[in-house]
Amino acid sequence: MSMKTLSLGGSLVAPDAVDVEFLQQFHALVTQYLEEDSARKLIIVVGGGAPARLYQGAARSLVKDIDNDALDWIGIQATKLNAQLVKTLFGDLCLEPVVENPEVDTFAKGRILVGAGWKPGFSSDYDAAVLAHRFGSERLVNLSNISYVYSDDPQKNPNAQPLKTMSWQDLQALVGESWLPGSNLPFDPIAAKFSKEHKLTVVVANGKNLENLKAILNEQPFEGTTIK
Numbered sequence: 001m002s003m004k005t006l007s008l009g010g011s012l013v014a015p016d017a018v019d020v021e022f023l024q025q026f027h028a029l030v031t032q033y034l035e036e037d038s039a040r041k042l043i044i045v046v047g048g049g050a051p052a053r054l055y056q057g058a059a060r061s062l063v064k065d066i067d068n069d070a071l072d073w074i075g076i077q078a079t080k081l082n083a084q085l086v087k088t089l090f091g092d093l094c095l096e097p098v099v100e101n102p103e104v105d106t107f108a109k110g111r112i113l114v115g116a117g118w119k120p121g122f123s124s125d126y127d128a129a130v131l132a133h134r135f136g137s138e139r140l141v142n143l144s145n146i147s148y149v150y151s152d153d154p155q156k157n158p159n160a161q162p163l164k165t166m167s168w169q170d171l172q173a174l175v176g177e178s179w180l181p182g183s184n185l186p187f188d189p190i191a192a193k194f195s196k197e198h199k200l201t202v203v204v205a206n207g208k209n210l211e212n213l214k215a216i217l218n219e220q221p222f223e224g225t226t227i228k
């Protein structure tokens with residue numbers, strides 16, 4: 001059996017409104033990938049995207065001194081909404097309920113397991129890392145709206161340089177080691193700590209580039225950052 005795990009960034013599913021065209025193309029690619037080999041299975045963990053930031057922003061302005069856990073619980077609901085949409089998109093390929101606890105939920109039926117947020121303190125990247133470790137994916141593919149991890153945030157610094165390979169120490173030096181609700185980071189610091197401890201390899205790539213995603217799934221040369 002070949003099990004791959006994708007952390008599907010909310011920035012792809014719902015950058016503002018739902019990106020229906022992206023989801024149609026993603027569905028076509030994943031369906032074809034699974035049809036090519038009946039031993040293939042996929043875990044897809046879905047992030048919160050714009051709804052998470054929008055509702056967290058509203059809560060911040062409505063509730064004075066709101067605590068981080070309260071903000072995270074709001075973000076988790078957005079991941080569940082996006083994940084339920086992705087599960088629905090895949091129909092009979094996805095027979096398990098959306099995973100809400102990556103430490104215990106099972107993957108006994110179907111070809112795709114869709115996961116959402118679990119509990120406060122990290123992002124859905126952490127939930128994807130737990131599932132990748134539990135179900136023996138050799139690497140976790142973190143799909144977002146950036147082609148690489150860069151030396152700095154490319155949306156703020158036009159001179160940021162793409163990094164093709166890096167160690168977990170390098171990544172931790174870039175993203176830090178603590179969690180803030182709604183952070184926009186190439187990979188969550190808490191997920192990085194877990195991945196480092198469990199010796200996971202993570203690929204960060206742009207999910208919009210579907211030819212590139214196909215290359216990653218088929219273990220061919222690809223554009224992206226490998227962290228190990």
Ligand SMILES: Nc1ncnc2c1ncn2[C@@H]1O[C@H](COP(=O)(O)OP(=O)(O)OP(=O)(O)O)[C@@H](O)[C@H]1O
Binds near residue numbers: 046143144153174183
């Ligand atoms: N060093 C860096 N390299 C690459 N991107 C960075 C870096 N630092 C910050 N970022 C930001 O991280 C963003 C990607 O993270 P973001 O959390 O927005 O996406 P996502 O994981 O796809 O979506 P979501 O968090 O909603 O699931 C990029 O758009 C970029 O602005």
Ligand SMILES: O=c1ccn([C@@H]2O[C@H](COP(=O)(O)O)[C@@H](O)[C@H]2O)c(=O)[nH]1
Binds near residue numbers: 048049076077079127
């Ligand atoms: O297990 C989880 C997953 C998510 N959250 C909160 O939700 C938002 C959105 O998730 P992303 O994966 O970043 O898209 C995140 O910023 C957290 O605030 C969580 O608390 N626990």
